Amino acid sequence: MPLTIVMAFLWAPPAALLGDASRILYFHVPIAWVSFLAFVVSGILSILHLSGVKKQNGGLDEKAYHSAAIGFTFTIMTVITGSIWARISWGTFWNWDPRETSIVIILLIYIAYFSLQGALTDNEKRGRIGSTYLILAMVTLPFFVFLVPRLYPSLHPDPIINADKKIYLDDHMKLTLIVGILSFSILYCYLFDLMNRILVIRKKIEEYRETSN
Amino acid sequence: MVRDIIRNLRKDFRVEFRSRFALNVSIAFAVITTTALSLAAGGVPFSPRVQSMLLWLIIFFSAMNGLSHIFVREEDQGTSLFLRITASADSIFASKLIYNLAFMAIVLCVVTPLFMFFMQVTVRDAVYFAGSVAGGGLSIAASTTIMAAMVAKAGGKGSLFTIISFPVLLPVLWLSILSTASSIESAGHADYGTLIFLLAFSGFITAISFLLFRYVWQD
Amino acid sequence: MDTDHYTLVARDISKSFGRNRLLRNINIALSTGESLAVTGPNGSGKSTLLMILAGLLKQGAGSVTHAASGEIHRDDWLAHIGYTGPLINAYDELTAVENIMFARHGAGACARMEALLERFRLAEHRDKKIKHYSSGMKQRLKIILSIINDPPVLILDEPGTNLDAEGKDLVRSYIDSVRSKKIIIIATNDPDEETLCTGGIRLG
Numbered sequence: 001m002p003l004t005i006v007m008a009f010l011w012a013p014p015a016a017l018l019g020d021a022s023r024i025l026y027f028h029v030p031i032a033w034v035s036f037l038a039f040v041v042s043g044i045l046s047i048l049h050l051s052g053v054k055k056q057n058g059g060l061d062e063k064a065y066h067s068a069a070i071g072f073t074f075t076i077m078t079v080i081t082g083s084i085w086a087r088i089s090w091g092t093f094w095n096w097d098p099r100e101t102s103i104v105i106i107l108l109i110y111i112a113y114f115s116l117q118g119a120l121t122d123n124e125k126r127g128r129i130g131s132t133y134l135i136l137a138m139v140t141l142p143f144f145v146f147l148v149p150r151l152y153p154s155l156h157p158d159p160i161i162n163a164d165k166k167i168y169l170d171d172h173m174k175l176t177l178i179v180g181i182l183s184f185s186i187l188y189c190y191l192f193d194l195m196n197r198i199l200v201i202r203k204k205i206e207e208y209r210e211t212s213n
Numbered sequence: 214m215v216r217d218i219i220r221n222l223r224k225d226f227r228v229e230f231r232s233r234f235a236l237n238v239s240i241a242f243a244v245i246t247t248t249a250l251s252l253a254a255g256g257v258p259f260s261p262r263v264q265s266m267l268l269w270l271i272i273f274f275s276a277m278n279g280l281s282h283i284f285v286r287e288e289d290q291g292t293s294l295f296l297r298i299t300a301s302a303d304s305i306f307a308s309k310l311i312y313n314l315a316f317m318a319i320v321l322c323v324v325t326p327l328f329m330f331f332m333q334v335t336v337r338d339a340v341y342f343a344g345s346v347a348g349g350g351l352s353i354a355a356s357t358t359i360m361a362a363m364v365a366k367a368g369g370k371g372s373l374f375t376i377i378s379f380p381v382l383l384p385v386l387w388l389s390i391l392s393t394a395s396s397i398e399s400a401g402h403a404d405y406g407t408l409i410f411l412l413a414f415s416g417f418i419t420a421i422s423f424l425l426f427r428y429v430w431q432d
Numbered sequence: 433m434d435t436d437h438y439t440l441v442a443r444d445i446s447k448s449f450g451r452n453r454l455l456r457n458i459n460i461a462l463s464t465g466e467s468l469a470v471t472g473p474n475g476s477g478k479s480t481l482l483m484i485l486a487g488l489l490k491q492g493a494g495s496v497t498h499a500a501s502g503e504i505h506r507d508d509w510l511a512h513i514g515y516t517g518p519l520i521n522a523y524d525e526l527t528a529v530e531n532i533m534f535a536r537h538g539a540g541a542c543a544r545m546e547a548l549l550e551r552f553r554l555a556e557h558r559d560k561k562i563k564h565y566s567s568g569m570k571q572r573l574k575i576i577l578s579i580i581n582d583p584p585v586l587i588l589d590e591p592g593t594n595l596d597a598e599g600k601d602l603v604r605s606y607i608d609s610v611r612s613k614k615i616i617i618i619a620t621n622d623p624d625e626e627t628l629c630t631g632g633i634r635l636g
Contacts, residue, residue, distance in 0.1 A: 050425070050428050105380055108379060108380040108383070109380040109381075111376070112376050112377040112379070113377075115373055115376050115377065116363065116373065116376075116377050119364075119373050120366070120367045121368075124432075125366060125432070128428050129363050129366055129367070131428070132359075132363065132425045132428050132429050133360075133363060133377060135421075135425060136359065136360075136381065136421060136422070136425060137380060137381055139417075139418075139421055140356075140380075140381050140384065140414075140418070143410075143414060144383075144384055
């Protein structure tokens with residue numbers, strides 16, 4: 001993490017067109033990557049949970065929930081960093097470009113998922129129904145991928161970067177970005193593991209209380 | 214299986230049409246919003262885009278008022294366990310889906326003419342218009358049936374149904390609004406790809422719901 | 433349905449709700465002709481145990497198997513089980529006949545329905561909506577609903593609730609008349625119903 005910060009601010013040269021503001025790239029892209037990763041992980045965990053794989057120390061549904069919680073936080077951060085960047089480079093905070101649209105949809109799905117979880121009181125039911133909803137929401141995403149680009153043209157620079165790396169990113173920038181993505185992924189794994197461990201400890205405390213009664 | 218579905222359907226229609234609560238609420242909602250809009254507009258016709266947006270907003274929210282009722286009722290009246298021991302999960306889902314499709318068809322048949330009458334909509338491409346309304350309605354009913362089951366298990370709490378349905382329905386609403394607008398605006402620009410998309414979406418979501426329903430339904 | 437020899441085996445059933453461990457290592461083995469009375473104070477887990485045996489609730493640990501000629505898959509249990517309990521409610525908006533027609537499957541149920549309506553003294557109220565029924569009449573109807581398909585396994589949770597003396601007699605005489613052909617499990621605190629059964633377990 002510190003390495004990313006140092007590299008992002010000091011080492012990588014500013015992008016030709018966008019100036020120093022482009023340094024937000026090194027945070028925006030990794031954060032967006034993590035929110036996507038967390039979403040996929042919780043979807044996969046949900047599928048595993050429903051297909052009946054059992055694991056010790058905390059069900060997969062709870063892990064899926066944790067991953068979604070991290071993903072939700074990162075999605076919000078993506079939106080914030082993204083709209084700051086958009087303000088600087090395109091002049092407005094928000095203009096429904098395809099990526100903005102899809103991140104909003106993911107955000108909506110998360111909100112719906114958490115509302116649903118909040119409404120369910122029974123632990124087992126919560127895991128099952130929450131997982132079902134996540135899967136259902138996930139499988140509709142490909143429809144957006146097909147649909148959204150047909151409706152709105154994109155201003156987002158990422159496709160340009162991907163298609164034509166040499167113009168926008170020199171090696172230093174690329175390296176910084178990769179380090180950023182890696183370090184944010186590690187941060188995600190760390191948080192995820194931490195939340196799972198807290199759950200295990202909490203369960204152990206509960207068990208201990210029960211036996212001591 | 215087929216006989217089970219018919220048994221379920223006969224029961225659902227009997228129960229629902231003896232009280233007609235859900236249907237009345239949905240249609241009353243549609244009538245009130247349509248007349249309110251028309252009053253507020255003061256007879257000035259909107260542009261096709263706005264017209265189709267309003268039409269779908271009204272359809273969406275009238276549907277949201279009624280579509281969850283089929284499952285929420287079972288939980289409210291405490292009959293869901295009786296239903297569970299009498300019919301298989303698959304036949305229950307199939308019959309509830311058919312019921313919701315019928316419900317949606319009735320809502321559409323009331324809302325759409327009413328809306329056209331009050332909002333001075335002149336449709337240029339009638340076939341395409343009917344197709345997009347029907348296709349959108351089909352997709353809404355197909356994808357919300359399993360959501361209704363989830364909401365019922367969560368205690369049927371008010372607007373939760375709308376909240377969880379919206380992200381999934383967003384592509385449907387989006388496309389329906391666009392295609393309805395273009396059918397109002399001009400003839401001969403029908404993009405039947407949209408209708409195929411809506412059909413594919415409903416088919417796909419129904420298949421997934423079928424697979425997932427047992428996890429929602431069984432304790 | 434069939435007169436096959438039918439067995440129900442439960443091994444080491446445990447169930448807990450949150451921190452509260454309700455059932456602990458319960459073992460049951462029954463075959464056709466045997467019956468079991470489950471007794472215990474309120475909140476001891478009688479209903480929970482019965483729901484687990486009927487496949488309506490998942491056990492925390494242990495296993496339940498139903499077998500006729502071969503083992504029956506969990507999804508198909510309900511076709512072989514007649515269950516009724518306090519959480520079962522018939523449809524308020526329908527009449528007794530409509531409710532029964534909904535619950536039955538297979539042919540020959542019409543004649544059975546007439547006989548059962550007569551037997552439980554509901555024949556004259558057959559076309560009344562359930563919402564106009566008294567609670568005792570509802571209980572009679574619930575018992576009819578559980579036995580309309582003549583299931584080889586009968587699981588009754590407090591069958592005597594809300595019934596008057598005549599109603600309880602009717603239920604007892606029905607159970608007595610079919611118990612050699614079925615597995616019957618009753619959760620009850622009524623000593624008369626308890627003595628109908630060939631075995632018993634006490635919870636709590």
